[in-house]
Amino acid sequence: MTKEEELEKREKAFRANTGEGYYYLALYYEEANDEEPTKYSFRSLYFYFRAWQLGYADGYNGIGAFISHYDGVKNNITRAKAYYKQAIEKGSYCANHNYFLTLKQEEYPTCLKLIVTVTGNKLDSVYFSELVNLSSTTSWLKGDDTEQYPYSLGRKKNCWQYEFDNLITRELEPLVNSFKEIFGTKVDIISKYIQENDLKMELDVMADINYGIIPSYYMDKEFMSLLVQMNADINFEQEYFDGFDGDFEEWKVEQKKEAVRDNMLLYTFDDEVMNRFVYDEANKRIELSFEGYYDVVNEEGINRECVLIIEQWDKAMSKRYPSNKFENIEGNFGIISMIVSMEVMKENICMVVSTINSQHYEIIFERASIWLLLE
Numbered sequence: 304m305t306k307e308e309e310l311e312k313r314e315k316a317f318r319a320n321t322g323e324g325y326y327y328l329a330l331y332y333e334e335a336n337d338e339e340p341t342k343y344s345f346r347s348l349y350f351y352f353r354a355w356q357l358g359y360a361d362g363y364n365g366i367g368a369f370i371s372h373y374d375g376v377k378n379n380i381t382r383a384k385a386y387y388k389q390a391i392e393k394g395s396y397c398a399n400h401n402y403f404l405t406l407k408q409e410e411y412p413t414c415l416k417l418i419v420t421v422t423g424n425k426l427d428s429v430y431f432s433e434l435v436n437l438s439s440t441t442s443w444l445k446g447d448d449t450e451q452y453p454y455s456l457g458r459k460k461n462c463w464q465y466e467f468d469n470l471i472t473r474e475l476e477p478l479v480n481s482f483k484e485i486f487g488t489k490v491d492i493i494s495k496y497i498q499e500n501d502l503k504m505e506l507d508v509m510a511d512i513n514y515g516i517i518p519s520y521y522m523d524k525e526f527m528s529l530l531v532q533m534n535a536d537i538n539f540e541q542e543y544f545d546g547f548d549g550d551f552e553e554w555k556v557e558q559k560k561e562a563v564r565d566n567m568l569l570y571t572f573d574d575e576v577m578n579r580f581v582y583d584e585a586n587k588r589i590e591l592s593f594e595g596y597y598d599v600v601n602e603e604g605i606n607r608e609c610v611l612i613i614e615q616w617d618k619a620m621s622k623r624y625p626s627n628k629f630e631n632i633e634g635n636f637g638i639i640s641m642i643v644s645m646e647v648m649k650e651n652i653c654m655v656v657s658t659i660n661s662q663h664y665e666i667i668f669e670r671a672s673i674w675l676l677l678e
Contacts, residue, residue, distance in 0.1 A: 316350070322359025325350045329365055344369075355386075360393030368401055380405060388678065392581065392590070413516040416509040417467040417478040419486070423502035426461040434496060435489055440466045469511075473518045478508065479526045487529055494532045504535035512543045560675045562611065563647055570596045570675055572611060572642045579610075580639050588614040591639065596675070608678040613652060616671035624663040636664045 316328040329350035348369050354362025367386035370379045384405055390398030421431060428442040441464040467481050486493060497504060510518050520539065530537060562570055572593055579592035591611040597604050619632040637658035645654045652668040 320357075322354040322357035322362055325353035325357065326359050326362050326365065329354060329362075358393065360390050360395035361397060363387070363390035363393060364395045364398035364401060367398065371401075371405060380409065408513065408516055411513040412471045413473050413513050413518060414469045414471055414511045415473075415475065415478055415518060416469045416511075417482060418507040418509065419465045419467075419482070420505045420507065421463045421497070421502055422460045422505075423500055424460055425500035426463060426502055428461065428463040431463045431496070434492060435485065437465060437485055439463045473516050475508065475518065475520045475522065479522060482506070483526065483529065486533070487525075490529055490532050494534070497534055502534075504533050506530070506535055506537040508537065508539045510539065510541040512541055560677065562673045562675045563652075566647045566649065567599070568645060568647055569599055570611075571599060571645065572596055573644060574641065577640055577642070584633060586614070587616055587619070588612065591642070610676040610678065611673070612676055613668055613671050613673045616668040618669040619666065619671075620669075621664050621666040624665070629665075629667070632666060636666065637662055 316324040329347045332347035332350065333344075348366065351362050351365035351369060355366055356362075363386045367383040367390065370386070371383035372379075384402060387398045387402035387405065391402060424445060428439060428444075432438050441462070443458050443462050445458055445461050447458045467478065470477055472478075496502070508520070512518065518541075522537075529535075560569070562568065572591070575593045575595060577591055577593060579590070581588075581590040583589075589612070591613075593609055593611065595604060595606040596609055596611075620629040621632045621636045622629045623635065636656075637660060639656045640659045641657045643655040643657055643663070645652065647653070650670045652671050652673055654666045654668075655663065656666060657663050
């Protein structure tokens, strides 16, 4: 990126002063991040924040994506999910996808495992275990049957093998440190034994990659020097789970539940304290967020965050107690804090609610769509 290009992009965004303009400027810096990571990554974050301040949905998503991959941010995954949820509420499709991936990454994290193998015709596995003060997890002799092919000609060389524990990490550093701790302190005697007996050492890094978390393989000079001294090769094997697009579609269906069937409410929220209320007048949409709900069909209280969404009504009317006169909802209700009661009458949703200033309203939504979004 030349200085002139950078200034032109920034000036254009500042002149526009829109969330979308700042968002695309943030993307511009993100693409330039490979050139000077320290310089451009935080500029990218700054302009995501500018987009967020102006209410641009993907600005929230950009902040979430940035901090979810930045280990220097305390509680980065928790905070990223909070930004994704705000972006989803603003209508960002990308945030919906990222939020799903973050949930799955917590459930099925990327793992790395290190396997150290020493092979050779002159290898004495028992002696090598004593040499490194570490028992092998697997060993065999030349000619032994293999588990996969028990009737084959057998193993071609003697083998000593040690598998380190599977680690939930996307960094190679913890595996490197474990290797240094065990083998680095005995590098001279190990190297001598390997050279004198014409042995070969191999390190296999096994990566189980789930839901888009790609490992970072950084090896310092000290580690590389150890490999050279011990005549060791290092191999990387990566197994990807790439079926998350199908999982995402299934997950979206699971999160969105019909709230009415055959003129009967499937979930109720009577006396549940609301923790968030959103009213989008232009798009005829109300969102009511709760910590839990009651499953009418299964007669069970569920302690799970959810959002009751009422939208696309033909007409919405409300009246404030003690008045008997219904008026258009736009100018005749406040910020809802609790649903006192709710029922379905023919094709209409009828609710009695209380507001944060202790007023009570009866609201009727004619031919509205109503559903429950699980979080």
